[in-house]
Amino acid sequence: MKEDKIFHPRANKYLRTEMLPTAFCPGCGCGTVLNGFLQALDELKLDPKELVFVTGIGCSSWIPSPYFKGDTLHTTHGRPIAFATGVKVMKPDMKVIVIAGDGDIAGIGGNHLIHAARRNIDISVFMVNNWNYGMTGGQVSPTTPFGVRTGTTPYGSAEHQLEAAEVVAAAGANYVARWTTYHVFPMVKAMQEALRVKGFSFVEIIAQCPVSYGKMVKMRRGSDFLKLYKEKSVKVEKARQMSDEELEGKIVVGKLKERKRTEFVSTLRQINERFRQELAN
Amino acid sequence: MITINEELCKGCEICTDFCPKKVLASSNTINKKGYYLPAATHKDKCTGCRLCELMCPELAILISKE
Amino acid sequence: MGDEAAAYGALYAGCNFFAGYPITPASEIAEVMARELPRSDGYYVQMEDEISSISAIIGAVWAGGKAMTATSGPGFSLMQENIGYAIMTETPCVLVNVQRSGPSTGQATKPAQGDVLQARWGTHGDHEIIALSPSSVQETFSLTIEAFNLSEKYRTLVILLMDGEIGHLRENITFPPLEEITLQERKTGPADAPSFGGAAVPPMSTFGQGRFVHVTGSTHKENGMRDVSTQSVHQELVTRLCGKIRDARGEIWRIEEDYMPGAKVGVLTYGATARPAKGAVLEARRQGTAVDFLRLISIWPFPEEAVRKLADRVDVILVPEMNLGQISREVERFTSKPVLPISRIGGVIHRVEEIKDEIIANG
Secondary structure (H helix, E strand, O other), X not given: OOHHXXXXXXXXXXXXXXXXXXXXXXXXXXXXXXXXXXXXXXXXXXXXXXXXXXXXXXXXXXXXXXXXXXXXXXXXXXOHHHHHHHHHHXXXXXXXXXXXXXXXHHHHOHHHHHHHHXXXXXXXXXEEEOOOEOOOOOEOOOOOOOOOOEXXXXXXXXXXXXXXXXXXXXXXXXXXXXXXXXXXXXXXXXXXXXXXXXXXXXXXXXXXXXXXXXXXXXXXXXXXXHHHHHHHEEEHHHHOOOOHHHHOOOEEEEEEEEOOOOOHHHHHHHHHHHHHHHHHO | OEEEOOOOOOXXXXXXXHOOOOOEEEEEEEOOOOOEEXXXXXXXXXXXXXXXXXXXXXXXXXXXXX | OHHHHHXXXXXXXXXXXXXXXXXXXXXXXXXXXXXXXXHHOOEEEXXXXXXXXXXXXXXXXXXXXXXXXXXXXXHHHHHHHHHHHHHHOOOOEEEEEEEEEOOOOOEEEEEOOOOHHHHHHOOOOOOOOEXXXXXXXXXXXXXXXXXXXXXXXXXXXXXXXXXXXXXXXXXXOOOOOHHHOOXXXXXXXXXXXXXXXXXXXXXXXXXXXXXXXXXXOOOEOOOOOEOOOOHHHHHHHHHHHHHHHHOOHHHHOOXXXXXXXXXXXXXXXXXXXXXXXXXXXXXXXXXXXXEEEEEEOEEEOOOHHHHHHHHHHOOEEEEEXXXXXXXXXXHHOOOOOOEEEEEOOOOOOOOHHHHHHHHHHHO
16 A cells, blocks of 8 residues: 555554555454554654564464564564563663464463563563454454353353453563553553553453454444443452452453562663673772 | 545444544445445534544544644 | 583573573583673573573574573473474574483483484474584584574574483583684675575574564565465475575585495494494404494484495494484485494493494494
8 A cells, every 4th residue: 555545644653554454354453452552652752663573373463563663573373472582681772562362472372471470571562352262263262251152162161261461460560451442542541651661561452353253252343342341341440349249241441550570681681780890890 | 634544444333333422424435345434424523532543443544633 | 511511602602692491401501501691791581481492592583692592302392383483584593402311201311312303303394404413522512603603604593402411421621712713693784685585595684773674484575574375485485495404505514434445334323322333433443344434413404425425335334323213214215225223212322332243243
């Protein structure tokens, strides 16, 4: 597509516009996350030359790759946070950003998520949670709600949803938030806060998959999901006053954790600095 | 001003469903890919809140000052 | 010990990033790297597993680093997918595999050479691989530097295929003066030069240069952008990736040969096994049997020319190795003469006598 047809000025700055329109299905939440992230970068006035996008395999991994300008490492399934760790250690002055899905980040790559949060390495992870493996046609994922029929749970899922954001908060990250694609303004704000935080930051974005997941729950329009998100969402402040039973089936949104633990790479750099000083003396 | 990029739109109707003032509505105009485009039928009611611009999964809507 | 020599070889080669996960008999490599890297302003990161270890080193290389990881059999199995990623994305890096007895946990503390074919074919899809196998602690040091140089020269992952015997062997070694060590520089190019085509080994742009480098394990065009539907794009890419190593195999091959006139039997060996094999050859000669000796230093690409030459000279080739016959199968591809494996598994290296007896029996 020719550049003059892309009329978002921020799109020209941050996107590989020749790759548009996106490859996402109509009404896909990945596009809204892309849109919101573009807005977040633009408001923060970040230079695309200072951004490294690291991504995995799945629909939402296509948000940064190929659409965002910036150095991009499109890795194997589940491993973007591990690849990003090597990038961040060697390029601490660049913003290292992981955008990938629930299957990638919470499923196959769940252990990398926990340990990166524990190290509190200065990486921002945006987990686009569409409650299923969408690219492969709609199979149960670690975040699929209990009881839902999917391609691989034809009699209803017997598993419970992983609350990834709560896990990351417990693991030691400096910033954790959850929003949905219905909450675009707070979502953009959370993205900005995550990008500003020094340390591991994690934003879980519940995002609709009206095609692969939608066909199984008979919600075939993006808006069907956005209405559900609106109805089921509970602000974290209110959720803290609620019982587990009351919270069943609810989506807790807001800033779940903010702390100021020492960041991993800066500690490594301090250790090296000590050696430099010893050598100088 | 509401600008709709007809080439990018995939007709998902999120903008028409969620516009708080019902400025946008589905139209009978079809783009090259066969998607029904939204139309700003009540431009006068637009408050410029940019909800449609940010919710659009295709970057197909831009709200700008006149 | 061999493990320490691999670590020091890496440091002499300019390695400034190491990610790893403890495993016997390779942990000592990680320990030396963790201790020494900060002195040269490098970084050690202990990851949560071997998959993340190889992931992190690939990330570090794209961020401009020179990186290595080290493991043993079980960890090597876990790394297979991302070995393919490093090959596909043309990421220069070094993987040390200090082989131990398998399958599975096997004899965790005992040496073996059971991963020779996994090193060649472990990752999925068509590919070529470079693997070097040292027979002494001194050679471990120099081959680690070679591994880094080859990885840069051909922009690919290189495996240092050690065995636990060498990894834990203690020998004195000499560190050469720094000025005597030649290092292969990373091939760089102008901003508009494609990073993934246009030459057998394209120049490499790394992150932070403002070039918006796009790296993907998917089939990609010369500019790095994904194209997974065009047949010719995949064919050209994978053919070039294989060709850049296959066509350069003559430059990559490293062997040690010791031939004598009238030999009817040849011994072909590698790694730790080369030590008793060499002893057996010398002893057999002392007892009057003419025997040829060929040691493979580069295992992959397979030094087929040297193997053919040996096969032309002798009537039978003996292949002592610490597995049930892996390299011996490869030797069979290049000769119709008898190839007799002398296998030894169970974590105990061959004795000189058993190889010598086979030489004399076949000589």
